[in-house]
Amino acid sequence: MxxxxxxxxxxxxxxxxxxxxxxxxxxxxxxxxxxxxxxxxxxxxxxxxxxxxxxxxxxxxxxxxxxxxxxxxxxxxxxxxxxxxxxxxxxxxxxxxxxxxxxxxxxxxxxxxxxxxxxxxxxxxxxxxxxxxxxxxxxxxxxxxLSVRTGHELSHATLMTTFPEIGTPDEAAAFQRVSRQVRLTRYGLDCYAYALLALGQIDLVIEAGLQSYDIAGPLAVVEAAGGIVTDWSGGPAAAGGQVIAAATLELHRAAMALLLNE
Missing domain, CATH: 3.30.540.10 (Fructose-1,6-Bisphosphatase, subunit A, domain 1)
Known part of the structure; x- marks a missing residue:
């Protein structure tokens, strides 16, 4: 361009x-x-x-x-x-x-x-x-x-999402599988959670039921800071739906395995 x-x-x-x-x-x-x-x-x-x-x-x-x-x-x-x-x-x-x-x-x-x-x-x-x-x-x-933080394993990670009752019952159960494995889970920050991920303050954001306008801006910010943003299957997240944003590939893989119950 x-x-x-x-x-x-x-x-x-x-x-x-x-x-x-x-x-x-x-x-x-x-x-x-x-x-x-x-x-x-x-x-x-x-x-x-x-x-x-x-x-x-x-x-x-x-x-x-x-x-x-x-x-x-x-x-x-x-x-x-x-x-x-x-x-x-x-x-x-x-x-x-x-x-x-x-x-x-x-x-x-x-x-x-x-x-x-x-x-x-x-x-x-x-x-x-x-x-x-x-x-x-x-x-x-x-x-x-901006730069994501690195070196944290899942057991020492901080996870954020907006709603404790994330998505459908199945989506909520998948989220809880990840939440039980991390050090800290916090709720309610909307788009600011992605900003904190890009700033290197937290490690994971997992959400469901998003629209494209909910994730387009945050996706660009997180990826530019070195993070990874996909849907829960590892595909593109720009359309919204189920979204996972992670500071590192290792955290992304570990969280994805739990989301998919593999």
Whole structure:
């Protein structure tokens, strides 16, 4: 791609625009919230929709030739072969609870895979970036390289997922087989768990029931930091579903064997 720098600049402009509309609504008690799935609480707020709107406005101005897949407003066609995959607030349940573990997710696919992504946490001012030879964390005042940690066996690993009741009963049982073998399991951090994996703070993230916009940005960040992201069968994870992210190949293999009950 000839225009990599423009792509990177566009992604950061989208993340900046999302920050500006989300932050004034965070931790406000009268924020408008709807339930997208009455049978299973799946909230969406005015902040989710406002953030995706401004990101789409940036793309319309800077890169109208690119396609878009967004959680709130669906698909928009393009002719460049590139698709931006947007989750304006990953972790809306955390957002409406006032917890700062939600994030803005931006991923870029060229049709053959995810090539670039951001995990942005506006409230604490952290932006994790991966792809095109970049792997870094930007804070308000500094920039740090990202790198997964190595040398931990499964018995000394830290595992994260968002929901204790992960997926179906069979998926939950598979997760528990891994959880029983690691040193520490923690819950509830949404996309921020992948950021911590890329930062070298934890070793595994295992989830189920994801959509493509849940994983595109995190996948790029983790892989750029040296990690591995696949589905539970070892195949591509960009479409979502069952996802495992690991710091090392050894951890990935050990966890996969337990997930598949081999």
């Amino acid at each position: 000839q225009d990599i720098q423009q792509i990177i600049d566009t992604a950061h402009e989208m993340a900046d625009a999302a920050r500006q509309v989300i932050l004034p609504l965070f931790r406000t008690r009268d924020i408008e919230t709807e339930n997208k799935r009455p049978a299973d609480f799946d909230p969406v707020t005015q902040a989710d929709r406002a953030a995706e709107r401004v990101m789409r406005e940036v793309l319309a101005r800077r890169r109208p030739q690119d396609a878009i897949l967004g959680e709130e407003f669906g698909e928009s066609q393009g002719n460049s072969g590139l698709t931006w995959i947007l989750d304006p607030i990953d972790g809306t349940r955390a957002f409406i609870s006032g917890a700062p573990s939600w994030g803005v997710l931006i991923g870029l696919s060229d049709g053959n895979g995810i090539r670039y992504g951001l995990i942005d946490q506006p409230y604490i001012g952290e932006r994790f970036e991966g792809g095109f030879g970049i792997s870094r964390l930007r804070t308000r005042n500094q920039e740090h390289p």
